[in-house]
């Protein structure tokens with residue numbers, strides 16, 4: 001992977017983290033453009049083609065981040081591991097940020113991370129070596145067969161890794177009751193409920 005100081009940016013915004021362990025915390029989201037995973041239910045398909053989005057230097061990204069009081073930076077996408085994130089995380093950390101990433105793990109994981117959310121996708125599997133870095137595993141449940149698939153990944157992460165099941169948003173009414181019952185029967189898992197969509201923040 002090529003070292004870079006510039007990144008295609010889909011969107012940057014200051015909001016609340018709506019999911020999982022850091023749910024409810026103020027955070028600066030950096031959504032990098034480009035994705036080669038191709039989930040059928042993707043809700044940010046506009047992120048897939050990186051060439052359609054502006055390329056920003058790390059200094060511009062950090063400048064935008066430090067304009068807000070929160071010091072949690074969440075790098076997401078698209079699929080952020082398409083880019084070498086060494087420089088971006090170094091500069092964010094130098095500016096006092098905690099660095100979180102949300103990734104499918106489908107490419108080499110670069111950069112220095114305080115927290116790694118690994119969300120495996122059926123459409124392009126994570127690299128096996130990335131599973132050891134997961135602070136939390138998030139599996140989106142689209143149908144009842146996905147529970148078994150989720151368990152195959154739960155076996156591959158570190159013992160301290162937190163485990164979350166997230167109903168796919170468009171099917172939430174149908175899937176959430178199944179997820180609730182599954183977690184009650186398998187309490188090592190927790191529910192990831194996408195609070196930001198319920199409280200209607202971006």
Ligand code: SF4
Pocket residue numbers: 035036037038039041042043044045047077078079104121
């Ligand atoms: Fe969309 Fe994320 Fe899947 Fe890429 S990995 S297709 S951005 S949901």
